[in-house]
Amino acid sequence: MTAPPVRIALLGAGTVGAAVARRLVGRADLYERRTGRRFELAGVAVRDTARPREGIDPSLITDDAETLVDRADVVVEVMGGIQPARALVERALRRGVPVVTANKQLIAQHGPALHALADEHGTSLEYEGAVVAAVPVLSVVREALAGDVVTAISGVVNGSTNFVLDLVARRGVPFEEAVRQAGELGYLEADPTEDLEGLDAAAKIVILARAAWGVPVTLEDVQRRGIADLTDEDFRQAAGAGTVIKLVASAWCRGSAGHRRVEVAVRPVALPQDDPLAQARESANVLIIEAESAGTLRLQGAGAGGDETASAVLGDIVRVVRRG
Ligand SMILES: NC(=O)C1=CN([C@@H]2O[C@H](COP(=O)(O)OP(=O)(O)OC[C@H]3O[C@@H](n4cnc5c(N)ncnc54)[C@H](O)[C@@H]3O)[C@@H](O)[C@H]2O)C=CC1
Numbered sequence: 001m002t003a004p005p006v007r008i009a010l011l012g013a014g015t016v017g018a019a020v021a022r023r024l025v026g027r028a029d030l031y032e033r034r035t036g037r038r039f040e041l042a043g044v045a046v047r048d049t050a051r052p053r054e055g056i057d058p059s060l061i062t063d064d065a066e067t068l069v070d071r072a073d074v075v076v077e078v079m080g081g082i083q084p085a086r087a088l089v090e091r092a093l094r095r096g097v098p099v100v101t102a103n104k105q106l107i108a109q110h111g112p113a114l115h116a117l118a119d120e121h122g123t124s125l126e127y128e129g130a131v132v133a134a135v136p137v138l139s140v141v142r143e144a145l146a147g148d149v150v151t152a153i154s155g156v157v158n159g160s161t162n163f164v165l166d167l168v169a170r171r172g173v174p175f176e177e178a179v180r181q182a183g184e185l186g187y188l189e190a191d192p193t194e195d196l197e198g199l200d201a202a203a204k205i206v207i208l209a210r211a212a213w214g215v216p217v218t219l220e221d222v223q224r225r226g227i228a229d230l231t232d233e234d235f236r237q238a239a240g241a242g243t244v245i246k247l248v249a250s251a252w253c254r255g256s257a258g259h260r261r262v263e264v265a266v267r268p269v270a271l272p273q274d275d276p277l278a279q280a281r282e283s284a285n286v287l288i289i290e291a292e293s294a295g296t297l298r299l300q301g302a303g304a305g306g307d308e309t310a311s312a313v314l315g316d317i318v319r320v321v322r323r324g
């Protein structure tokens, strides 16, 4: 007997959702080979059902996200924001349905409660795409380094602000124009101040710190400054000193079990040109992880973008389906 298809509810069809839908449908054979189950796009919840969505069967589009969640085997939340995303994720978890999300604000603000709900109902919550898009940093911190002790994490973890800083520094593009281009490429959040004020990077470093040390770090713990108040003079001074400004997120842990103190920060830093973080071009991200035995690990790749984030989201879907 063939296994029934996996009905996947997609909440959101913007930059990330549209890319997930394209791959789900276009690479269905690949996912069937990898999981033994056929992936079926059960429906796509959007705000504006009248807008044409290229590559998505119009009969799948709905604005009734709750009903869609109720008939899914896996829920993929890529709508962003806290509500209604949170209520829909909770609804799925209460039904014992696994959830995959790329929503870093939701996880940074409500991750522990959502994990507790998932555990209570014997299901799972995955969000590799929420942190450094295509680069599997959470898998490395949580799984690959499970036998080691992470001591510090630092990196460029926001694609849009890196794109802006890079265009201003290397090509002399005016700041506002670089921000406009980042928006056009789909790198910015629906509310761009999340990127420009460092909130997006703060959410990512909070999620990474929790994954590394299992501590209840929150967004309020982050010492945060974004790039919104950088001036032309700041860029001139940095260039004159042979440095390059990057928005750096960092987390470090002092003490040992029972007496751990974790500190988290996001701030613009002028780095020497040959610093590994200074090498990040356009929307690329770089993460440096220090671990007791492994030493220094450097992970880098696309930190934003629809297809790139879809890679991580689909990886999570394959994982939850394999788990059964
Ligand atoms: N764009 C990127 O490069 C990346 C985005 N993410 C995260 O992925 C999530 C989605 O991001 P994007 O695709 O860029 O956003 P987007 O703004 O392009 O798309 C959001 C989609 O959700 C739908 N939506 C929003 N609110 C809704 C509501 N109340 N009811 C029904 N549908 C609703 C919209 O109609 C739209 O289709 C966000 O949490 C973002 O932080 C994560 C990694 C990279």
Ligand SMILES: N[C@@H](CC=O)C(=O)O
Residues within 6 Å of the ligand: 130, 132, 133, 157, 158, 159, 160, 161, 187, 188, 189, 195, 200, 303, 304, 305
């Ligand atoms: N707005 C985010 C998108 C990916 O997480 C960023 O610029 O990094």
